[in-house]
Amino acid sequence: MTVSTMKIAMWSGPRNLSTAMMYAFAARGDCAVWDEPFYAAYLAATGIDHPMSAEVIAAGEADPAKVAAACPGPNPDGKPLWYQKHMTLHMIPGFDRGFLRGLTNVFLIRHPARVVASYSRKRESPTLADIGFVQQGELFDQVADMTGAAPVVVDSEDIRANPAVSLHVLCAALDIPFTESMLRWPAGPKPFDGAWAPHWYNAVHASTGFDAPEGPLPDLAPEYAGLVEAALPHYDRLRQYALGA
Template sequence: MWSGPRNLSTALMYSFAARGDCGVWDEPFYAAYLQATGLHHPMYQEVIAKGPVDPFIVAGECRGPGNPEKPYFYQKHMTLHMVPGFPRDWMASCENVFLIRHPARVIASYAAKREGPTLADIGFVQQAELFDEIAHRTGHTPRVVAAEDIRATPRVTLMKLCGSLGLPFNDRMLHWQAGPKPYDGVWAPHWYNAVHRSTGFDTAEGPLPELEGDYAQLAEEAMPFYERLYLHKM
């Protein structure tokens, strides 16, 4: 599952984990990304210390099988983590889905946790690039699911997504226990406060947030990449 930050990505990971038949991995390349870029994200020292920081080791583990007791392996990936030089050949061995959300919503949510995001931080450019690369590697257009659709009609949207993956839909995907999860990344205390209070997907989102200044400009820059993937959403 490929997304940028603040895209409903953690809630969707919780949803698949709640099935009971999915092992999950929270942002496999995060430590390697921070090590390679030197960026000082919140809790970056803890993230790097937890590792793994070798992208080739991560890529090998992404090929599976994951948890041998679970038949399915769900990986929550951030598109911005796939910096130049990181291996990508493993992606062709996976079923790839792109999770999108309107840039205005992403930026408003991200800025509440880390001020001054750049276009590189929110992952829209990288998402479009990876979409094209995976289409080339696999020979077919990847699946796209919209966070807004999941929020508005979770059962219907997840049934479509599962059907496209050849997975039986499971009602347990609609609910999970509140609180931290054992498979959360070490960065969860900073980023996951809201989703830890949740027991399912929130209701449909309201009007788009009104952005000003640099944030409004950032949303405008991200829109063409978002709109290109939106054309392919389920």
């Protein structure tokens, strides 16, 4: 695939460095970005109670077939790269996944203890389905079956430990040039943020680059131990494919 036609689909769960990664690619200048294309369709189909649900549905496309058709379509603004920030949990049963064949699929992972600690501060009582680890593994396998090879995996812990090196390696794996501009972005909301940004993006709006390396795993409330235990095998399986692992 040439740079002139590349659509990069970055698949992650929530609270997974996904917005910072979107900002990094947007900062390149040669890359359009799309923030969680399936969010409105996911909420409309499931009726699940999320913060700002009505606003998200009103602002987005609720027909998953239309979203799926747009993902491998023409790049916005004529830019050579199109970065699509996707949430694995949005790909519920019944949503067609054939569009994955037209994308360069990458999987962004994070240790479930860190995900649960961050997510539970924004939305109480998360379930395994809410944090997307099972769905991430399923999508990884589907892409591998479609392409005949394991797709690219990158761990958010590695990115935060050394953003320049990790993004160099990621860009090399995608066969696109790395640019130093990926390491910095202006503080504040962005015009391409999704409608849900006022609830979820406070920390990244205060940032101008990637946060410092992560410390020890967080201490969690006892009721979340089982959730982390259930998610951990899915993280560990993809971790073995991570760049630099």
